[in-house]
Amino acid sequence: MLKPIFALALIAIFSVGSAVADICVRDDSGAEVCLSKPAQRIIALSPGATELIYAAGGGDQVIAAVSYCDYPEAAKSLPRVGSYNRFDQEAILAQNPDLLIAWIEGNPAEQLAKLKSLGLTIYYTQLNDFDDVSTSLERLGKLAGSETHAKLAAEKFRAGIADLENRYSHSAPVTVFQQIWSNPLMTVNNEHIISEATRICGGVNVFGGLPNLSARIDNEAVLAADPEAIIAGGMGEENRDWLDEWLRFSGLTAVRRNNLFFIPPSTIQRPTPRLLEGTILLCQHLETARGRR
Amino acid sequence: MAAVKTSRGAVPHFILPLSILALLTFATLALAITTGSVSISNAELWQVLSGGGEPLHRTLVFELRLPRALSAFGAGGLLAVAGALMQVLLRNPLADPYILGLSGGAAVGALSSMLLGLSAAAVSGSAFIGAMVSALTVFGLAHGTGSWTPTRLLLTGVVIASGWGAAITFMLAVSPSDQLPGMLYWLMGDLAYARSPWPALIVLGLISIIMLPLGRSLNVLARGQMQAAALGVSVRALEWTIYIAASLLTAFAVVTAGSIGFVGLIVPHMLRLVLGNDQRLILPAAALAGGALLTLADTLARTLIAPEQLPAGVITALIGVPTFLYLLHRSR
Amino acid sequence: MLAAKNLIIDIPERNSGTPLSFEIKPGETWGVLGPNGAGKTTLLHTLAGLRKPRSGAVELAGTDIQLLRRKQVAQQLAVVFQNNGEGFPATVLETAMIGRHPFISPWDIESAEDLAIARAALQKLELGNLEHRLISTLSGGERQRLAIATALSQTPKLWLADEPSNHLDLKHQVQIMELLAEQATGNCGIVLCLHDLNLAAQWCDKILLLYPNGDACWDDADTMLATPALEKLYNQPLRSIVSDGQRYFIPLSSRNSG
The missing domain is CATH 3.40.50.1980 (Nitrogenase molybdenum iron protein domain)
Structure with missing residues (x-):
């Protein structure tokens, strides 16, 4: 009081x-x-x-x-x-x-x-x-x-992130495809803030080494990389359509293990304190993915 | 009578170029299914094609590469045939399928539904509706008082097209930033949007068959409306048929692949430089050559800097422009 | 064969004038004379059924030409237009071949016979060695001859030709007029819009004078080609000379009327 x-x-x-x-x-x-x-x-x-x-x-x-x-x-x-x-x-x-x-x-x-x-x-x-x-x-x-x-x-944010980092960053790595757009299919490299969140949660961005911050790729590249999890935003905060489009590729590990995760784009794509929320969600998802091995 | 008809002049003259183009088409389709981010060896490909092979390879070939290659072929063929028809209709070798504003109407339709956050299928649907609205508007306005000269049609179309252009700019200006890449890629034309190749291929086939018996009338129409009427062509009916056919072709192409440039202008024009002006040869040749060009362009677009992708429209321009200039230069 | 029945051609903002009623019979050559803007070309197009008349009708073998299918008309009647520059690139042979269009069904292609007819027409107009040239590379006179060759390969019973001697040198003028006369002898009906009175006097049996106000009169060439009527038609003083039984008209100028 x-x-x-x-x-x-x-x-x-x-x-x-x-x-x-x-x-x-x-x-x-x-x-x-x-x-x-x-x-x-x-x-x-x-x-x-x-x-x-x-x-x-x-x-x-x-x-x-x-x-x-x-x-x-x-x-x-x-x-x-x-x-x-x-x-x-x-x-x-x-x-x-x-x-x-x-x-x-x-x-x-x-x-x-x-x-x-x-x-x-x-x-x-x-x-x-x-x-x-x-x-x-x-x-x-x-x-x-x-x-x-x-x-x-600021302290709350720092502490929250540090906590996540302590808990997850040394866990078994999970390969992740970070989808930021569908039609055209777009992802980001390791320079992007989303990839930092992935790293904190012990994930590895399969397209992290691309030269440009954001890049347009094709489905085939995702099939070739065969990530363990797919993390996508969507058009709007509730729309899971993008993930459903992957279901037709039953050969993908992420699809087989049902590791298709949605994170409201505004909590993971905007560099604001809400990143903490998005990152917590992301870490939980990757932990789920580890559990499905 | 039959004896006389066996010594026709035209048919042998068609067979060689069409066979060459068919081979070329086959080659580009083969290239399209053998190349991609994942390399598949010939032996593996053979296994896949004969019903075996690794599941990943089967998915790549049958669910990604083949449908996409066929969509590219369909869209390219549609655009080239539409361009060839527009050129005859307007008696202007520089006309392209978009000259009368069809792609603008389609773009406004597609971008609106993207802005509203609708699904990909709805985007295709509204692109089609936009194209048809544009086609009917131009048709109604140009035709208004009864006389329909190529110049009047062209002017109406060009003005409507610039109207759509302004609408597109407006929409891009007011759209949220995260929507922009999707919109811009749509405007550049991209096969990643292709959902199923069948609508494009079926429309291409149907309209080609409808146009086949009209080929000679098109040749006559190419000499001018009056001359064509004097030679027994019902000019108005034929022009309406061409207009409707070209509009449908373009609309399906745009719905399949967004507004891909150059194919509709350059392919028919190149073919005319090489093969002459017989529309009976030009139309099927355009279907094959346009299809082959876009298939090749799309294959390059998705492999040149893989896994990153280029818009196919850029590649069609890169291939088309120098080839075209070379042919133009060679033809005096 | 081709008849005008109380025909009034439709020229916007002009009085109807004299209704035209005449018949072009096989073997006749009609010359339509009149100053610029009198409506010669409109009349020709109306006779060909390419334009609707303001009133009256054009009948081809007893049927209103507007009710006939274009293809039926084209099998009997050829039109030679004044401007042949319009249109797409095409070769000389391709252009002559389109004259065969009315005779080939949509699913069929040109037979060897059609090709032979078109080639013969080109030979006749001395274009045989230009077969593969593009129209755009031809001279004005060559294009004019090509237009006539196209009409010739249409094997018409009626010729409607708009200034067929345009762009032609003297030799080819004579050649064309002889060709048309030969067609007339072969029982074709011929209608020519002419601006050269002397060609009309030399080659036409019938003359139709068309005045800018829509008035018109027509009759045998001998009666129609009278100096006063022609002077009134063109609003231009003329002198007529007779040489070897053939009449010639020379326009007079105030500067050299000696």
Whole structure:
């Protein structure tokens, strides 16, 4: 019962402190982002950025987002300023934001440069691994003035992943085909965050060595690799159609042992704290697969 | 009478090129079932074909490679025949099956159902509906006042096609990012979508048979509407038949493999440069050559950088463009 | 054989003018004369059944030509069009062969006999050695001769030819007119749209004058080819000369009327 009160007190102390000194963090582009006081009007420019800022405790200060920002529930009712790949600069300016959270790989660089030249503060995100998730939470929390909340979230994530790693990463390896799309059939290499989850769970991505981050392959390559398990997302969060398409290949080990697993794509493909959920699910699935040997 | 008819001029003239093309088709189909990410030796292949062999190899050959090769053959043949027909209909050797907006209509249909998250079968169905809506719209508009000149048809088609183009751009612009690769690959044309080769092959066979007795009328129509009418061709009926046939051919091709470019333009044109302009030869030759080209292109697309895949449309262009330019150059 | 019954050709935004009623009998050569835009080509196409008349009818052997199947018409009547540039690439022989189209059933292909007819037609028009050339490589005169060869291989009983002497040098002009006269002698009916009065005077038995306002008159060539009527038709002063019993017309210009 005392804990929340204690936390509130801590926040109060930090707030007083930050009123005098600048808040500065380094973003994923390597630049220093400084605010004179915690951000009050934040616009998140990608679904991933939206999730991160909410998870970092800055949700109340988020005033707008872009299309398809669907998590958490509260983000659904935010005003929109366009889509992540083409946003409405006027709408952004009209909101008078004091912080934009951008996505290096997905947002158009020219539009961001223009907004920057107009004097807006931009924090660039580019999350490549699990570690980036926790550090991003901490840095965004600092900017939003919710450092304590953010630190807790980051710690929870780190601890959860470390726990999984301890339990599963040295278990007997399971070969896995990670399907991120059907029609065309697509997978990812070891650089992708999904593969990190697989590694943590003691799995081996059968296409890990491909040169490109994501690659289009054919059914035949999967038959040739004959993975022990197939892990797929789907169109939408509940759709298992993609897995059913494998059933016609009865020669596949994964099909024979019924190791066709579905993981809601938003919990495994987006580099956000929800990765923990997805990874837990993935580890459970691979453990099931081990049990079916 | 029979004695006179045995010394026909045309038939021997057809046999050689068609046999060569049939051999070529056979060779590409053979290549398609023998190559892939998994290497299967000739001995193993022989076992598989004679009903034995390893289960994995049987699956590869009978469930993956053969249906896909046949789909490629079907789609390629459909496109080439449709292109040959469109060229006669518009009296324009540069016409292709997509010139009147069919692929645009199909693409809008397919992308809409992808956006709605429908199943692959529904995507095929809506592509077909889109193609037919486009065909009927162009037909109705071009035909509106009764006169139907190639120019009017062409203009109507080109305008409708650019309308679809804008709709496609719009849909790509508003789609969520994870949907984009699927949409773009569909637009580039890809045999990975092929579900069953039979619709394409059956339509190709049926329409080829229907077109066979019309071949000579097509030759006459190629000389112009007036000339054809003066030589006893019921021009309007024939043009409608060609239009409907070409639309159906294209629609089935697009449903099988997305909008694969170049085959429909380049194959009939190449054949004309080599074999002349007798449609009775060009149409069956186009079915074989278009089928063989796409089968080869698809085999290369899935093996060149295996296990990664290229869109077959890229390969058809890579094979087609230089060959075409060479023939054009050689033919003065 | 081919008859116009109160025929009014359909030229948009023009008065109906004189209804045409005449019959082209086997062996007759008709010349249609008129200035540019008078409707000569439209009349020819209407007679061939390729255009619907505004009113009246064209009858081929007693039946309205619009009610006949195109194939039946094409077995008796050939049309030589003015523009032969349109269309797809094709060789000279292929083009001559399409003249046989009306006689071959859909499931059949050309017989040796058809090939012989087409080759003979090409020989007759001195195109025999160009058999394998593409039309696009022919000169204007050669194309014109090819169009006539195509009609010839159609073995028609009626010829409707639009300016058959177009693009032709003098020798080939004479050759073509002789060929048509020979066809007439062989009991064919011939209708020619002509702009050369002298060809009309030399080769036609019957003349039809077509005025830009839709008026028309027709009769034997001797009565129709009178200088005043022709001057009115073309709105152009003419002089007529008779030499060796043959009449010639020369257009006069104010600059050299000496």
